[in-house]
Amino acid sequence: MQVFWFIPTHGDARYLGTSDGGRVFDFDYARQIASAVDTLGYEGVLLPTGRSCEDAWVTASSLIGATRHLKFLVAIRPGIASPGLTARMAATFDRLSGGRLLINVVTGGDAGELEGDGFFADHAQRYEVTDEFLRIWRSILEKSHRGESVDFDGEHLRAKGAKLLYPPVQRPHPPLYFGGSSEAARQIAAEQLDVYLTWGEPLADVAEKIADVRARAAKLGRTLRFGLRLHVIVRETEDEAWRAADSLISKLDDETIARVQTQFAKMDSEGQRRMAALHGGRRDKLVVAPNLWAGVGLVRGGAGTALVGDGPTVAQRLREYADLGIDTFILSGYPHLEEAYRFAELVFPHLPREVREKLGNGHGPLSGPIGEVMANNIVPQASQS
Numbered sequence: 001m002q003v004f005w006f007i008p009t010h011g012d013a014r015y016l017g018t019s020d021g022g023r024v025f026d027f028d029y030a031r032q033i034a035s036a037v038d039t040l041g042y043e044g045v046l047l048p049t050g051r052s053c054e055d056a057w058v059t060a061s062s063l064i065g066a067t068r069h070l071k072f073l074v075a076i077r078p079g080i081a082s083p084g085l086t087a088r089m090a091a092t093f094d095r096l097s098g099g100r101l102l103i104n105v106v107t108g109g110d111a112g113e114l115e116g117d118g119f120f121a122d123h124a125q126r127y128e129v130t131d132e133f134l135r136i137w138r139s140i141l142e143k144s145h146r147g148e149s150v151d152f153d154g155e156h157l158r159a160k161g162a163k164l165l166y167p168p169v170q171r172p173h174p175p176l177y178f179g180g181s182s183e184a185a186r187q188i189a190a191e192q193l194d195v196y197l198t199w200g201e202p203l204a205d206v207a208e209k210i211a212d213v214r215a216r217a218a219k220l221g222r223t224l225r226f227g228l229r230l231h232v233i234v235r236e237t238e239d240e241a242w243r244a245a246d247s248l249i250s251k252l253d254d255e256t257i258a259r260v261q262t263q264f265a266k267m268d269s270e271g272q273r274r275m276a277a278l279h280g281g282r283r284d285k286l287v288v289a290p291n292l293w294a295g296v297g298l299v300r301g302g303a304g305t306a307l308v309g310d311g312p313t314v315a316q317r318l319r320e321y322a323d324l325g326i327d328t329f330i331l332s333g334y335p336h337l338e339e340a341y342r343f344a345e346l347v348f349p350h351l352p353r354e355v356r357e358k359l360g361n362g363h364g365p366l367s368g369p370i371g372e373v374m375a376n377n378i379v380p381q382a383s384q385s
């Protein structure tokens, strides 16, 4: 089990759908979150891509020097940058960070937004481009270790003599993550990707996706790993956690929900359709499975569900997903700095022992007493439990 956090490059919030308690995203804030999660022992952070975000590559690059172990899951969009350029950026980032790059391949589900970036293609064509992009990208990086070049003549993309002088640290290339719920997405995942990601749907739906992608991969003699992206609202008691969930949407008005849901409905993303279907735009139908709450999706595109509960309960729910085959959890909470600490304090101690040992930057959970008053003559020790 690996636990990732999220860098909110669009800005942070305390109350969804309003600017009350909101936080501007700037370098200092990015550095605070990255440094916190690095120290707490999270495996990595996801940086999203899109019109509403600061650029993922530039943000991640700025944080290399502020972190020691943290991996950067950088989202890229095939179709808006050439595979050759993106391969070079990946190799350079991997070298400069000492092998800490992971790539999240985002095909995109909003035609209007992609057209703004100069990419005119329908859903099927976008996945054709993704497929060709990945073949070129992977080949350039794989061959860079042998000093060889790549020629490719596809329906959408071409490359002639594509070559990297400086190969990435990771062999054959930084791992490729990918999310997409449509048929075309699942097939590409099976053929070319290392980790298939899904937003936080109920267990049965996630199980169906895993089984489908696994079966497609098996037909090709391949295996891949699976990851889950969702929010967390964890408090010391269940009651407190549900109150925090209510509070998160307490300043959100119905007009804003209706406007945002209309925008989402214009997208051709199957994943977004599945997220919206969980709540149907209604704030009275938000608990969609035990401890799984769809309130975030009333106004946030993409990952729209949160696990809500106390530490042991949320840890148990994560284990249920792990039992299905999920090994990577990409989590977030509002505001991202405080909730990174809160999740680490309340949930890490309840994760399986082998996971706990990797977390906390090698310290593991501490045994008490600890604190300004109590610790005068006592050195806190790692807990043996």
Ligand SMILES: Cc1cc2nc3c(=O)[nH]c(=O)nc-3n(C[C@H](O)[C@H](O)[C@H](O)COP(=O)(O)O)c2cc1C
Binding pocket: 047, 048, 049, 050, 075, 104, 105, 106, 107, 108, 109, 178, 179, 180, 181, 182, 183, 185, 197, 198, 199, 229, 268, 269, 270, 271, 272, 302
């Ligand atoms: C974990 C995860 C992260 C994603 N991150 C982004 C992102 O940063 N930007 C974006 O535009 N789409 C993002 N997506 C959306 C998908 O990449 C995909 O483009 C979209 O769901 C449309 O594909 P589909 O119709 O196959 O579902 C993400 C999806 C998942 C599962």
